[in-house]
Amino acid sequence: MADIDDRWHRTGPDGKPERTDRYGIGARWLVRWRDPDGRQRKKSFRRKVDAEQYATTIEHGLLSGTYIAPDAGKIMVEEWATKWLDAQAHVKPTTLNRSAGIVRTHILPTWGKFRLSDITHAAVQSWVGELSRALSPASVAKVHRVLSLILAWGVRNDRLAKNPAEGVNLPRVVAPEHRYLSHRQVADLADACDMDGLVVLFLAYTGLRWGEMAALRVHRVDLDRRRVLVAESVTEVSGRLVWGTPKNHERRSVPLPRFVAELLGKHLVDKVAEGLVFTAPQGGVLRVRNFRRAVFNRAVAEVGPVGFHPHELRHTAASLAIASGADVKIVQQMLGHKSATMTLDQYGHLFPDRLNEIADRMDAAVCAPNVART
Structure with missing residues (x-):
């Protein structure tokens, strides 16, 4: 328990308080307590209240178990953010690299020299307002999330x-808004990519992420069953290739249309x-930036749509699957989404509207002969 001691008021020969606070004023009231680790602590006050x-x-x-040591929050945000980044070994390298960039570019310039306990809700709200004038809403949300995670780690x-x-x-x-190619547009884009057209067809009809496609090994392709086992992914982080598991760390089996399996x-x-x-022309991992620069951008300029990105072939795969009659659970498994809710959030508008059918x-x-009328 915390005790209040009013005997800490002593005067010297000159009649002035022997003990003063940082302002030179006599500190009469002293609060003493033992923290959960058994250490004796104290804090002085000029007023009893x-x-x-x-x-x-x-x-x-x-x-209540919510005790926070008075000096616990005095650590600088700069030091705490570094500790937080060092503790993120469980996240994907791309996520860690993105978080480190946000810390370096947006958080440390503003909050680095603040003590953790000096950050207020009002100050964060003001900072978000400043960010909103320079960044897109999506970018502001990402920057705010990193700061919030750092502070939440402080709470924990x-x-x-x-x-x-x-x-x-x-x-x-x-x-x-997502853009979706039709079967004809996919074929035209693949033709324009010439010898690399199979990459376009594969992505557009399987929905694999680029890193999953680039890491796919021959023994994980079952041509008899027309299945691809997605068990690995490779990502370029700061020019370095990082190998790991697919997003959400889950393996999945993805079907192949017959014509893609034959090719x-x-x-x-x-x-x-x-x-x-799939490999680069000289062997090794097929990197998306090199593929775009050497093949894909030229093909897009030739057949469109303007500015089309390889990742949009994943959206196209979802669209073509839904148009072919796939239900939400099949699309979820095919794309490797964490939940069907995520699939519906992104592609729910593509599923047929069955409201009138239900009505x-x-x-x-109600109109059946055996239904009683009132």
């Missing part, structure tokens, strides 16, 4: 009582089981 309020806060924290490690970044009003993010079978002749299915069925049931 302030000491009593502080003692109440300390006692509540000790009893008993450095802060609460996260001042929680509840901040963010600019509204408008989801971008893939010809492509795999003479390839070793452990070899990569017609209920109408038919």
Whole structure:
């Protein structure tokens, strides 16, 4: 428990207080307590009412398990953010690299020299407003999220009582409109890519992410069953290739249309089981930037649509699958989404509208001869 001591007021020969606070004023009231580790702590106050309020806060924290040491939040944000980044070994290298860039570019210039406990909700809200004048709403949300994660880590490690970044009003993010190619447009784009057209067809009819396609090995292609096992991914981070598991760390089996399987079978002749299915012209991993610069951008300029990106072939795969009658669970498995909700959030508008169908069925049931009328 916290005790208040009023005997800490002593005077010297000159009649002035022997003990003073940082302003040179006699500090009469002293709050003493033991923290959860058994260490003796104390804090002085000039007014009894302030000491009593502080003692109440300390006692509540000790009893409820929410105690925060007075000096715990004095660590600088710069140091704490570095510690937080060092603790992110569980995230994907691309995610870690993106977070480090946000810390370096947006968080440290503003908050680096602040103590963790000095950050207020109002200050974070003001900072978000400044960011909104320079960045897109989606970018503001990403930057705010990193700061919020850093501060939340402070709460979990008993450095802060609460996260001042929680509840901040963010600019509204408008989801971008996805572009979807038709079967004819996919064929035209593949033809324009010439010898690399199979890459376009493969992405447009399987929905694999680029890193999953680039890491695919021959022995994970089952041409008899027309299945591809997605078990690995490769990503370029700061010019360095990083190998790992697919997003969400889950393997999945993806179906191959028959015509893609036939083309893939010809492509795999003479390839070793452990070899990569798709490689760069000189061998090795097929990197998306090199592919765009050497092949894809020229083909897009020739047949369109303007500015089309290889990742949009993944959206196209979802669109073509749904148009072919695939339900949401099949599309979820095919794309490797964490949940069907995520699939519906992105592609729900592509599924057929069955509202009238449901209404017609209920109408038919009510109008059946054996239904009593009122």
